[in-house]
Amino acid sequence: MITVLLADDHALVRTGYRLMLNAQPGITVVGEAADGLEAVTRCHELRPDIVIMDLHMPGLDGVAATERVTAELPETRVLVLSTFDLDENVVAALRAGANGFLPKDVSPEELVDAVRTVHEGTAAVAPRLLLGLIRTHVRGAPSQAPARIRGRTPLDGLTARELEVLTLIGGGRSNAEIADALAISPNTVKNHVTALFAKIGARDRAQAVIVAYERGLVRPGE
Structure with missing residues (x-):
């Protein structure tokens, strides 16, 4: 049961x-909160699997609440829903540790799928938001030179193979596709992904994509 x-x-x-989530098999709502501080408190009390977090709330906002929940209760995952789907909001939420970001106009089916996806440990970001995010970062990057030739960055600790894997992740490749592209086993890819996520501080694939674009590893048309 997903709480x-x-x-x-x-x-x-x-x-x-x-009402919508309780009607789904395997999902139950165990509590509610009307602001960010209450959300943090209730998470400590109830230890839910997933928090569906609004971004703009009085007092402690959704980004700050997400940061606290993910830091203090790492077993609890956060799915942000907001009417404000600007790129900077998506970036702020993901950097705070959110496992997903959806606009509030998603269908009930999309919301349920996102809850299950986040519970499985995979990021759930609406495609239109991720595409907009990537385009913004690509347009705003002053240099598209790879991080390895731009001086010290958080990527300095990556091996050559891990850098290749991160670049392919930034290009939207799945683990199976990366294995085919590099002629290595899927298990080896998984090990590289786990290692590089730890080195760059990414919780999931969505954050890794952001890093790849921020550091100039991926460019449009490549």
């Missing part, structure tokens, strides 16, 4: 989510 906590300052929104 869920709902954090949103609108009671009607929480009620809608609760």
